[in-house]
Amino acid sequence: MAKTNTALRPAAGVRPAGTILDVKDLKVEFRTDSGKVAAVNEVSFTLNAGEIVGIVGESGSGKSQILMSLMGLLAKNGAASGSVKLRGQEILGMKDDALDKLRGASMSMIFQDPMTSLNPFLRVSTQLTEVLVKHRNMGKSEAMQRSIEMLDAVSIPDAAKRIRLYPHEFSGGMRQRVMISMALLCQPAILFADEPTTALDVTVQAQILDLMKDLAADLGTSVVLVTHDLGVVASLCDRVIVLYGGRIMESGPAEILFEDPKHPYTRGLLASTPRLDEQTHGELHTIPGQPPAVATAALGCPFEPRCEYREDRCKTVRPIIQDNGTRTLACHVVSL
């Protein structure tokens, strides 16, 4: 659907193949009045060139905080530790001015609500060209030309005229397109997307998902998508990470994981989602209780209090992460 300008395509070989982002033992902690709270614990994953990785989780699972820590955007009371390497370069704990050179240029982010992430006082043209002037040292008119091409690439009709408008003059779906075009202006290696379609209607969501898929393929951009919607993950992602209580429960290629979910939490989630393509009868499967508001400092598995297969050791001993080369699983009871 998206007609990506061929001029935007990187020449073959520009992007190094292999791992672009390597996250190891990421931990995100927040200082609160009642002591330190760890929102994310021992999260490790890699992102390959051109790959779309989905992080699924419910509210409070820490999924957004992973992205925020990678972008260096944690709240003041937050701190990340561990290691995050972008093309081999350690970016965790980098100074803001060094990080500024990467943000927008090598990695960029789109958010759930496109209205609150665009400046309502500035024309779209100002907000788009600023990115190129700052990161690419372009002149105003060249930046303008490039921005119009980019709006065109995300299928905004009549881009040359629409670029003069203010954010409120766009509909929700169009605003999200503007956000995506802004994020991709400098052809970043990685796009972080935090619930990019949650605020949109399904028909518009389908357009945006198509667009992201096409752009990732055409520009070779790697995407980390955070969402609570299993359908969105299934339609867009190559690999999936299932997060609960700030820890990875299970991860693997989307196709395998959806066909044969191993972790009791993933299984429970899939079973409790009503299906559009088949009639579900009677009671839906439920997971008792509710997700923890903040990651618990439990010794064992964070899902233990709600798990129907729990054993005594689940409460006291943290499951070691099983890894068979294609997928990982953190569970005492089920094995890969």
Next chain:
Amino acid sequence: MTVQPLLKIEDLKVHFPMKRRSLFGGERRWVKALDGVSFELAPGETLGIVGESGCGKSTLCRAVLRLVEPTGGRTVWLGKDFSELDGEELRLERRNMQIIFQDPLASLDPRMTVRQIIERPLLNFPNRENAEERRRQVGDLMELVGLNKAWMDRYPHEFSGGQCQRIGIARALILKPKLLVCDEPVSALDVSVQAQIINLLMKLQQQLGLSYLFISHNLSVVRHISHRVMVLYLGKVMEIAERDDFYRRPLHPYSQALISAVPLPDPKLERAKPRMRLQGDLPSPLNPPSGCPFRTRCPRATDICAAEMPPLRDFGAGHVAACHHIEA
């Protein structure tokens, strides 16, 4: 033999006036939030109402309860003309229809205890029970909706989202209504909690014989919970059908597009499934297209669609749709 419908809506219209452009400026303009909606709801039935934001779903809820006054049309409630009721009569009749909302915490007063919240509707009506009896009723209801009645004297902020929605449901049920209007009741909840509330609503329907108007943008949830489904677009009914019929054989191009747009939690099916993508967004309700409101995004639109609004036609078994291009 047909059962008398609990609720019969005929040609319901809600038009909101716009600000005049200038002091002398021309004709007053109207936003037609609902424009000629008709449907029936049987006792014990769930009618799912779907459509994109701005299609009039929530206005419909409010107009049925007369929380906004309809501009035109009739609401027949148990054989009586509900739209004619006034003042005290209206207030007393409304006992039988209650509403639950999307944001569970925002719809509860933070300064009232759960007991005060749930029993509050009782105080509005004559023959109110004494405090002891009210307390007993609140306790019973809390157990019915799956809350521990020992928590009666706690405040809403001490509860999770799913529990707050249960409190909202208990409050709606204390007057023993016949109709429960559910305005996106599970949209704000986490997936694992959503299923609990859906199960609760279905159990309550069976136990108490409730009818639901169930509004949701989530077509999978609607498929699970509804008996019939109604599709709205820019204030007009596009299609009404029995649940299974609707999902197997959606007739209206808009319904087909809606169903096709929902991503399935299965990568293989997702890749294989035929795609139908709508272009653009919902047109502004301020300035809706002539004729069929959907024609600007419809893949099958022709000249006749711009000229006249297609009437709802019956395609058998109560499956009605409004489109010029459906073969009978």
